[in-house]
Amino acid sequence: MPDLLIELFSEEIPARMQARARQDLKKLVTDGLVEAGLTYASAGAFSTPRRLTLTVQGLSAESPTLREERKGPRTDAPEAALAGFLRSTGLSKDQLEIRDDKKAQVWFAIVEKPGRKAAAIVAEVLEKTIRTFPWPKSMRWGSGNLRWVRPLHSILCILGDEAGTEVVGLDIDGIKSGNTTAGHRFLAPGRFTVSSFDDYAAKLRASKVMLDAAERADHIWNHATQTAFAQGLEVVEDAGLLAEVSGLVEWPVPLMGQIADQFLHLPAEVLQTSMREHQKFFSVKNPKTGRIEKFLTVANTETADHGATILAGNGKVLAARLSDARFFWDNDLREAKAGMAKWAEGLRSVTFHNKLGSQADRIERIAALARDLAPVIGADEVLAERAARIAKLDLRSAMVGEFPELQGTMGRYYALESGEDPAVADAARDHYSPLGPSDDVPTAPVSVAVALADKLDTLAGFWAIDEKPTGSKDPFALRRAALGVIRLVLANDARLSLMAALRAGLRGNLDAIAGVNAALETPVVAVSNSPEATAADLLSFIHDRLKVFLRDKGIRHDIIDACLAMPGNDDLTLLVKRARALSAMLATEDGANLIQGFKRANNILTQAEAKDGVEYSYGAEEKFAEGPEELALFAALDAAEAKIAPAMQAEDFAAAMAAMAALRAPVDAFFTAVQVNSDNQIVRRNRLNLLSRIRGICGQVADLSRIEG
Structure with missing residues (x-):
């Protein structure tokens, strides 16, 4: 089986395009060969500034002959139908066969597609690849129509096996394929002949070219x-x-x-x-x-x-x-050293967003929010507010104007030079973090307060003007800001009410919108929802990002939903602590089986309440219990309730989940031995109230009805 070697030799290919070009060359050529009926053992692509190279090992020598039987119209069908069938097959009528098919006779065509030599297929596939290559940018040169990233000088294309090497004939706009290439532009510019990939790589190295x-x-x-x-x-x-x-x-x-x-x-x-x-x-x-x-x-x-x-x-x-x-x-x-007052004044003329005011307006909002958040984070209120006021001043510096990627970094240097507290200077550097999923998360309290305020203000502002992410479009990186809030809160075990913080952020932005509108003859900004509804919608967005974040940590979405349904779901630290404990419980045999018992109890109770038109939640009485299994469930529920309530009060979710999981055995035994819908209405009502206790006790921990399976 022959091996294929292709080299496309050109002027310098931009470095940023080379990795993708290697992938594209390999995929386009190998896919084209396979579609034409050839097989291969392996393929590898390489690049240097002046060449793209592909080697395909173990290529089949030719494509197989294909024989296809095609069923046509009935023999008594109109001539037009037969004519169309003949055109589609490329055969004449005397080349067709008549066969019995159910209750009629039909025409059959046997179409044979002869195999083709690998060289012919390679030439066809490579020409198409070159002419349609997906460069991000390409150019034409000379008088030809061929487009390439830079002028293409030569094409090396050979097939070789034990019998020898064959040049695959190809002519693209006057560039004819051959079996030669050139070495290093300065150290070994001469051309030389190659006979295989190993020969090619060895001679390139001798000519001062590292291919890989x-x-x-x-x-x-x-x-x-x-x-x-x-x-x-x-x-x-x-x-x-x-x-x-x-x-x-x-x-x-x-x-x-x-x-x-x-x-x-x-x-x-x-x-x-x-x-x-x-x-x-x-x-x-x-x-x-x-x-x-x-x-x-x-x-x-x-x-x-x-x-x-x-x-x-x-x-x-x-x-x-x-x-x-x-x-x-x-x-x-x-x-x-002069205090950066000139920079602060300069930010008044820099628009953050035409509906949300200037950068200076935004700094005021962030400063107020950082001061509010500081006590919750454990930061000094004065330092947090000061850090928020100076954190973005370096945007007006000459250095950041030249190198925007140094914003924050330079802010720390300038803050220290102006005599600011080191915690304030560090916040100037760190408040943009985390920018990506792999970035470090700030842990210094002042930095955390300013970073949270910055991201919450961004989210609140764009929600206030109804500029939300849609589909894959997120021009203001609001998903990234929400993930940043989540990581800041969780990494620092921060216990804050996000809803309260979002309301505060919205108030500041609504004031900014009012200020923008006051300067306009015709106000152009209107908030579609009430502030409370807007804050709730924004919290829901953050919850959606939290689901994605926790899913990557191995926590199922239904577990998160079960915890989101509980009070206090705007406290992300509490929410995640609950979700992790529930996830751990469900990973045990008792936990998984308890869910089935809970669902059975909930389903029976829900159906009975719908049928009877009453709510069974008035307390079951042990005196109506019949049999040891029913009595055991009363005792187990009393014991679980005694443990779960204080555990929940102490936010010891692991203990609460363990107490709940201990109900598995008595609940299973109860459903095995007891018929809930007894003919005795007093006993039936008492047992339904007992099921209500199961639902109520488990419901203190999470909404288990949302657990799937």
């Missing part, structure tokens, strides 16, 4: 860390930059250079961001001081002076970039 992006990344990282270690330094990890740089070079040569002394006082984050964004340099820090002292660049060539000229040139460019960063830093420090 993962190998290039490993080479860069290993060489960089070893070089830094030898000098007592550490390379700052940056997986994204490593992936990007490995897509910029075919023969990576890591080189370490020195940052000029006049820039070493800049914050490490500024140096790292500037070098990463502008130069694609790795930062190298001194582990003893935490300072960034050197940079590491990755060249695409080897030089006689071992990179000295390259480093000198890069050093000059870096110095120019860092001079800008130093200018921004020095100017910002002057503003910070």
Whole structure:
């Protein structure tokens, strides 16, 4: 069985597009081959800045001959029906067969589709792949119509087996396929012939090309860390930059250079961001001081002076970039030491949302909310309010204007320089967190208070103007804000009433909306629901995000629903504590079986109440009990009630669930031995009231009727 090798050789492919291009090339070609009837053993795709490569091992030599029998119209059908059948099969009438079929005779066609050689199929599939390749951006060049990410220079396409190698003939807008490729642009630019994938990979390496992006990344990282270690330094990890740089070079040569002394006082984050964004340099820090002292660049060539000229040139460019960063830093420090009043005033002219006022208006709302939340979180009210007022001031700084990703980080530096309390400065840095599901969650009380206030204000504001997420659209990242609230509350065991916090957030935003409308001749903002209904709807949205969050933690949605139905469901810490205890109980045999007993009791009771038109909740009397099983259930319910009530009062859900699970055996025994709907109406009523006790006692813990199964 032959092996297929394809290489599409072009001008430099942007690094950010290479990983997806590898996947697309592999999928498009292999899917096309399979659809045409070929099979293969394995396939692998590779990329460098100038080439996309695909190897397909164990490809079948040709597609199989297909024989298909197709049933046509009856022999006495109109001629038009027969003519249409003949057209669809490509046969003539004398090539058809007449067969008996039930009560009539019908025409049958035997259509044979001969197999095709692999080379013909590969040529067809590859041409279609090239012409329809899904580049995010593509271009045309010269006078042709072919589009590619960058001008395509050559196509290598060969099939090889023990008997030899065959070039798959292909001509796309004058680019003819062959069995040659080129090495490194500078170190080995000549073309050479290849006969197999192993031959191809070996000759590329000899021509200074590492084909595998993962190998290039490993080479860069290993060489960089070893070089830094030898000098007592550490390379700052940056997986994204490593992936990007490995897509910029075919023969990576890591080189370490020195940052000029006049820039070493800049914050490490500024140096790292500037070098990463502008130069694609790795930062190298001194582990003893935490300072960034050197940079590491990755060249695409080897030089006689071992990179000295390259480093000198890069050093000059870096110095120019860092001079800008130093200018921004020095100017910002002057503003910070002056109290940042100019920045605060500047935010009055920055619109947060045209219906919700300016950034300065929003800061006022967050400050008020942070002060309200502080006692619940355990934070100092004055510090929480102060932190909220200064947390976003760095948005007006020159440094954040140049590097928006440093917002918050720079806010902490500027707050410290202006003499703020360290807890206030830390809150400026941390209040945006958590941004994603893997981000760390702030734990310092002042930071938590401001982070919660920030996210709750965002949610309340957009709910107030009815700008909610719809389907997959969430332009204001409100799902992320809700998840942030959930993680902040749960990670810090915060005990707060979300409903109260949402009402407070809505009040502030409704005042902002009123202020916006007062400035307009024709008010354009109207809240569709009452504030209370809006807060309830927003709480429901947060609950929906909580379900997703807890599902990933292994807690079923019906368990969460059973707990959401209980009072106090706006206390997320209490809610999750209850859900985890219920989940643990249901994982036991007693818990799972108790649910069945509860459902049986609930169903019998519900049906009886509907039939009789009364509510059986007036207390069962032990004197009407008959038999040991019924008496045992009375005793078990008394014991469970005595344990569950104080356990619930103490929020000891595990103890409450354990007491409830202990009802499993007496409930099972009761239903096995006792007929609830007795002919004696007094006994029947007493037993229905007994079932009501089961429902009532279990209902203190969770709404078990919502548990599935």
